[in-house]
Amino acid sequence: MTSINTLTITASDVDATRTFYNSAFGLGDLLRVEHSDEPSSGFRGFAVSLVVADAGVVDGFFDAAVAAGAKIVKPASKSLWGYGATLEAPDGTVWTLASSTKKATGAPLGVVDSIVLLLGASDVAATKAFYVDKGLTVAKSFGRKYVEFEKGDGQITLALQSRKATAKNAGVPADGNGSHRLLVSSDAGAFTDPDGFAWV
Template identity: 60%
Template sequence: MTSIESVTLEVADPTAAHRFYSTAFGLGSQIRLLASDAPTTGFRGFTLSLVVSQPAGVHALVDAAVEAGATVLKPATRSLWGYGGVVQAPDGTIWQVASSAKKDTGPATRRIDEIVLLLGVEDVKASKQFYVERGLTVAKSFGGKYVEFATGPGPVKLALYKRRALAKVAGVDPDGTGSHRLAIGSSAGPFTDPDGFAWTTAARTASL
C-alpha cells in the first residue's frame, strides 16, 4: 500500500520555520523543510490538519501556534462535525487543528493523533482517478466533493477536496498563483498531479 512518508514545506527561512514547528506543534520527521524563494501569492491550494482527541487539545495547539507567531484564520469553536480552528504559520502554510469530539474527557495535552494533508483540486473525480492509477487506494469517497485515501502506516494521511471548498474551510480567498511550495515524499513518486502538486521518491531535506 502506498504511504506518505513526509511532507516537505518550501519556506523562505528554514531556521525560523524549524523553530516555529518545533515550538508550536512539536513536529518531527513528518514535516521537512526546504529553502525556497519560488514566487507564490494567495491560497497555495492545500492545508495540513492536526487531528487531536478533544477540544482542549485543539486549544493547546492553537494557543501554542499563536504564541510562536501564527495568525488565527478561524478561532477554535464547536461545529456540526466536532471542534476546531485554523491558523496560518509564519511561512504561509495553513493548518487546521481539529477534533471529532465536542466535549473534553481529560486534561489538555498537545498529543497529535493524525496529520492529514488536504489537497484542493479543481476536479475531484479526475484527481481521484489519477491517484488510483498510481497505486493509491480509496478509503472514502463522496462523489465529486471529497476523497480520502488509505495510505497505510505512513505518518501523513491524504485527502482531496474541491479547491474553493477547502479555501472556505480555511477561511481564505480561493485565488492564488505560483508555487504550491509543497512536495510529498512517497513510494508512489516522482510525478506531478493535474493540479501541480509534486510528489518525490525521497526526502530532499533533513527533518525538523
C-alpha cells in the same frame, strides 16, 4: 499500498520556519522544511489538518502556534461536527486543528492522532483516478465532492476536495498563484499531480 512518509514545506527563511513548527506542533520527522524562493501568493491550494483527541488538545496546539507567530484565521470554537480552529503559519501554510470531541476530557496535550493533507483539486474525479493509478487506495469517496485515501503504513492521510471548497472550509479566499511550497514524500516515486503538487 502507497503511503505518505513526510511533508516538506519550502520557505525562504528555513531557520525561522523550522523554529515555528517545532514550537507550534512538534511533528518531528513527519514535517520537514527546505529552502525555496519560488514566488507564491495567497492560498496555496491545500490545508494540513491535525486531528486530535479533544477540545483541550486543540486549544493547546492553538495557543502554542499563536504564541509562535501563527495568524488566526478561525478562532477555536464548537461546530456541528466537533471543535476546531484554523491558523496560517508565518510561511503561509494553512493548518486546521480538529477534534470530534467538543469538550476537554483530559487527553494528553501535544499529541496528534492523525494528519490529513487536503489538496484542492480542479477536477476531483480526474485527480482521484490519477492517484489510484499511482497506487493509492480509496477509503471514502463522495462523488466529485470529497475523496479520502487509505494511509497505508504512513501516518499521513491524503484527501481531495475542490480548491474552492478547501479554501472555504479553511476560511481563506481561494485566490492564489505561484508555488504550492509543498513537497510530498512517499514510496510511489517522483511525479507531479494534475494540479501541480510535487511528490518526491
